[in-house]
Amino acid sequence: MIIPGSASQSLASSLAAELNEPLGIVNYQRFADGEMLVQTPKIQDRAIIVASTISSDAHIELLQLQDAVRRQADEVLTVIPYMGYARQDKLFETGEPISAAAMASAFSTNTDRILTVNPHVDTIDKFFDVSCTIVNAAPVLADPLPKLTDPLFLAPDEGAITLANQVQTAYGEGETDYFVKSRISDVEVQIQPSDAETRDRDIVLVDDIIATGSTMSTAISQLDNPHRIFVSCIHPVLAANAVTKLSAAGVSRIYGTDTIEQSVSTVSVASEIAAHV
Numbered sequence: 001m002i003i004p005g006s007a008s009q010s011l012a013s014s015l016a017a018e019l020n021e022p023l024g025i026v027n028y029q030r031f032a033d034g035e036m037l038v039q040t041p042k043i044q045d046r047a048i049i050v051a052s053t054i055s056s057d058a059h060i061e062l063l064q065l066q067d068a069v070r071r072q073a074d075e076v077l078t079v080i081p082y083m084g085y086a087r088q089d090k091l092f093e094t095g096e097p098i099s100a101a102a103m104a105s106a107f108s109t110n111t112d113r114i115l116t117v118n119p120h121v122d123t124i125d126k127f128f129d130v131s132c133t134i135v136n137a138a139p140v141l142a143d144p145l146p147k148l149t150d151p152l153f154l155a156p157d158e159g160a161i162t163l164a165n166q167v168q169t170a171y172g173e174g175e176t177d178y179f180v181k182s183r184i185s186d187v188e189v190q191i192q193p194s195d196a197e198t199r200d201r202d203i204v205l206v207d208d209i210i211a212t213g214s215t216m217s218t219a220i221s222q223l224d225n226p227h228r229i230f231v232s233c234i235h236p237v238l239a240a241n242a243v244t245k246l247s248a249a250g251v252s253r254i255y256g257t258d259t260i261e262q263s264v265s266t267v268s269v270a271s272e273i274a275a276h277v
């Protein structure tokens, strides 16, 4: 049975259809003091929890779902399509936590396996105490793109080069290049221009996450007279005024996947996840 987290109900439904598994209807409740309570239907055999940890509450909800399911099912698979806190994956300063390790350790307690989609770094798997499968959804980002003119796929930093290459390969034509980024704060980045010619070309900027939109909008400010600008990401966090920032920067369209359910989540990663279940 597929057990959705409250933030992943559409993706869970799509996955249930892909796998031809029943979809469990979970009740998500809150007590008067703000504490949360989930109630799952009766589960037999295998349970597949699908829950993106997009907020601190979503972390608590997933822990509750895993505990509730572990008490009933023979086998538990936890799918975390978007794993929050995953970017804090090393000790940046003494006195700080490695948040990704803390979350991974907690989520390993009541599951047999973990599956996550395009984490910020693939080495996230070492933080889990159970087997962790990493699903690469980059090729599906090519699906919703329109017919492009002389396309240039750009990674806004070196970490996104592989993603940009994979989207370009899946699209079937165009070139790939990247910017060099240094982060000044969580909302400010500096970006060195790429060498590629951008005048009159359709530009597709590709990244794993769009959070504040600072990386994408700063990269766009370096482009010289492009024809159209599209931005594609696996995880459309789109915090605060990110959509406005991108729009003001001249973006024609934002494309994201349903690892986070937003209005821009035009492609599903359900079949990529189903292939690894």
Ligand code: R5P
Residues within 6 Å of the ligand: 156, 157, 159, 160, 186, 187, 189, 207, 208, 209, 210, 211, 212, 213, 214, 215, 216
């Ligand atoms: C960081 O290296 C990631 O790959 C993204 O570039 C980053 O998370 C995007 O964040 P923001 O939209 O806040 O610039």
